[in-house]
Amino acid sequence: xxxxxxxxxxxxxxxxxxxxxxxxxxxxxxxxxxxxxxxxxxxxxxxxxxxxxxxxxxxxxxxxxxxxxxxxxxxxxxxxxxxxxxxxxxxxxxxxxxxxxxxxxxxxxxxxxxxxxxxxxxxxxxxxxxxxxxxxxxxxxxxxxxxxxxxxxxxxxxxxxxxxxxxxxxxxxxxxxxxxxxxxxxxxxxxxxxxxxxxxxxxxxxxxxxxxxxxxxxxxxxxxxxxxxxxxxxxxxxxxxxxxxxxxxxxxxxxxxxxxxxxxxxxxxxxxxxxxxxxxxxxxxxxxxxxxxxxxxxxxxxxxxxxxx
Numbered sequence: 019x020x021x022x023x024x025x026x027x028x029x030x031x032x033x034x035x036x037x038x039x040x041x042x043x044x045x046x047x048x049x050x051x052x053x054x055x056x057x058x059x060x061x062x063x064x065x066x067x068x069x070x071x072x073x074x075x076x077x078x079x080x081x082x083x084x085x086x087x088x089x090x091x092x093x094x095x096x097x098x099x100x101x102x103x104x105x106x107x108x109x110x111x112x113x114x115x116x117x118x119x120x121x122x123x124x125x126x127x128x129x130x131x132x133x134x135x136x137x138x139x140x141x142x143x144x145x146x147x148x149x150x151x152x153x154x155x156x157x158x159x160x161x162x163x164x165x166x167x168x169x170x171x172x173x174x175x176x177x178x179x180x181x182x183x184x185x186x187x188x189x190x191x192x193x194x195x196x197x198x199x200x201x202x203x204x205x206x207x208x209x210x211x212x213x214x215x216x217x218x219x220x221x222x223x224x225x226x227x228x229x230x231x232x233x234x235x236x237x238x239x240x241x242x243x244x245x246x247x248x249x250x251x252x253x254x255x256x257x258x259x260x261x262x263x264x265x266x267x268x269x270x271x272x273x274x275x276x277x278x279x280x281x282x283x284x285x286x287x288x289x290x291x292x293x294x295x296x297x298x299x300x301x302x303x304x305x306x307x308x309x310x311x312x313x314x315x316x317x318x319x320x321x322x323x324x325x326x327x
Contacts, residue, residue, distance in 0.1 A: 043080065052113075055101070056099055067136065104117075105206070107211070138247075149225075156237075176226060178215040193262075245324055250269065251294065251295075257306070
């Protein structure tokens with residue numbers, strides 16, 4: 019899979035709904051986006067908080083069933099909610115509204131203490147986590163439900179940079195670098211946002227979680243008082259040799275730039291976590307763009323810190 023990509027498919031722009039339940043998944047058929055299903059990992063006692071996890075695009079709500087984090091959190095009496103995937107490029111009144119409605123339902127039904135919500139995700143799920151936090155902090159969620167903290171694993175965050183990266187990748191025309199995916203992603207951005215960042219600047223201001231070229235980082239300014247943790251494994255030598263990519267065409271640049279911007283806005287709780295040699299996908303295939311770069315016990319402790327009474 020291309021390291022710099024939200025997983026690509028025409029499904030990114032489709033409206034898919036399901037009323038099925040599978041392996042503990044609950045699907046809300048009234049919502050017509052791909053992220054209309056969720057699964058809960060409940061602690062034994064009353065939950066002292068809720069962590070929402072958003073997976074790679076193309077995954078269902080069971081995506082984190084083999085991850086250690088839900089069990090680590092359960093032992094600390096923290097509930098985990100995993101939500102089926104979406105691309106989080108579409109208008110906020112679609113994917114983000116579905117996500118907010120599902121989270122609000124779970125918070126109320128499971129009696130989650132108000133203000134004890136943390137959201138995070140990997141790849142396009144990380145894009146969604148950052149967008150949702152900004153969505154809430156800008157006044158689009160119930161005041162008591164907005165996230166207390168947010169984390170993201172190697173997500174594309176600056177849609178303008180993403181457009182430029184894919185244009186550059188096509189220009190270089192290295193056959194190792196997934197050229198068809200670059201073209202597909204440009205088509206998705208063009209369809210979802212209306213064109214390039216030069217032609218429809220306001221659409222990119224509205225939708226992109228972060229714009230390095232915009233004053234205060236665009237929507238990133240909503241995170242200036244929120245704990246933010248971003249993970250990336252920028253193994254550029256491996257990228258050059260195996261995928262024909264470099265720093266211009268991988269997501270690491272977004273993580274570093276967002277943390278720098280938040281620090282400039284006075285957010286001392288904005289953290290960048292970089293790793294080396296930890297990125298693998300089952301069954302052991304090397305891929306720096308992976309959930310495996312996360313130290314899950316350490317992340318569980320970080321989460322717990324921001325769920326204190």
